[in-house]
Amino acid sequence: MAYPDDLLSSGEHVVIHKHPHWKMLVFPVFWLLVVVALGTYLGGLFGDQSWAAVVWIVLAAVGAVLVLWLTVTPFVRWRTTHFIITSDRVMYREGVFKRTGLDIPLARVNSVRFEHSFIDRLLGCGTLIIESASDEPLEFDDIPSVEKVHTMLYREVNDNPDDDFYPGTVDGRA
Structure with missing residues (x-):
């Protein structure tokens, strides 16, 4: 499922696009x-x-x-709620008449974790919790395949080529 290209910056591509879990x-x-x-x-x-x-x-x-x-x-x-991970940011959009959006640059993500109850595990969904530079962690409920989304987001955050860290150097530079 592609997300509208006009919302993406140049060079940015969609990694994951999900609607909330069908249990809703x-x-x-x-x-x-x-x-x-x-x-x-x-x-x-x-x-x-x-x-x-x-x-x-x-x-x-x-x-x-x-x-x-x-x-x-x-x-x-349900249909108009989108959870999107791109190569540059995490996006959350919801609403029809009153649209609400949230963007978190991947460079600002400090940690990613997930939670799911026994029922959520049976259904294959859960809550994704993203800690960023903001004051409180952001929780996204009913994310399908939350463990896979967690892993993909973690990889995007840590494998981002825009990072300032270069392995094998003392100060992060060659």
Whole structure:
């Protein structure tokens, strides 16, 4: 999955591009099934009445609002949340109407660690924690394959050719 090239600087390329883990969509799908089942049940209860058309319209309107609120909105939020590691920085973008973005230059990353519970380990996701030059560590929840992302970010930070450290020298210079 490529990220839009107009957001990248010259010479920068995408290393990893992830959306949050699919577990964020479990409850929205559950609520979709509940709304459809409940609407169908209630529609069947009042289907024999002379005013059934009004009931069907009301049920459809309430069901549509609930599906938009409980299912479509979380799906759009999931789809528009991006965690990107490039050759130069870590980027986090989220939102549709109100976009929020965070960029951390790789040179500013001090340490990278991850956490995942037993359930997260079963599902293959976790929390990535990046300590940078800022005051507090930044936590990114529900990152799929968090151990692989951790390893790739660690490699990008330590293998960055822009680093000032040159092995085999006393002061870092040849």
